Amino acid sequence: MSTQNIPAKSITSCDRCKAVVSDGKARGTNWAYGGGLTLRRNALDHAGAAVADDSRMYDLCDPCLHAVAQAIAAAMEPPKRRPL
Numbered sequence: 001m002s003t004q005n006i007p008a009k010s011i012t013s014c015d016r017c018k019a020v021v022s023d024g025k026a027r028g029t030n031w032a033y034g035g036g037l038t039l040r041r042n043a044l045d046h047a048g049a050a051v052a053d054d055s056r057m058y059d060l061c062d063p064c065l066h067a068v069a070q071a072i073a074a075a076m077e078p079p080k081r082r083p084l
């Protein structure tokens with residue numbers, strides 16, 4: 001009888017395009033920035049009180065990180081007011 005230990009392997013994929021960005025190495029293909037996004041928010045009960053953490057964390061490959069960063073920058077622009 002013999003025992004063989006097989007070490008665990010962590011595979012990270014982009015949460016947007018599903019491409020594998022790391023197969024256990026420090027940084028894989030298209031993951032030079034080691035990018036990701038954390039969206040912080042509370043979960044609310046029926047009365048509107050915060051009852052739990054409902055934050056989300058996303059791993060993003062370099063092209064998707066760039067796309068998401070551009071979308072955030074556009075969303076953070078102040079609303080344009082119509083001229084009077």
Ligand SMILES: [Zn+2]
Nearest residue numbers: 014017061064
């Ligand atoms: Zn991606």
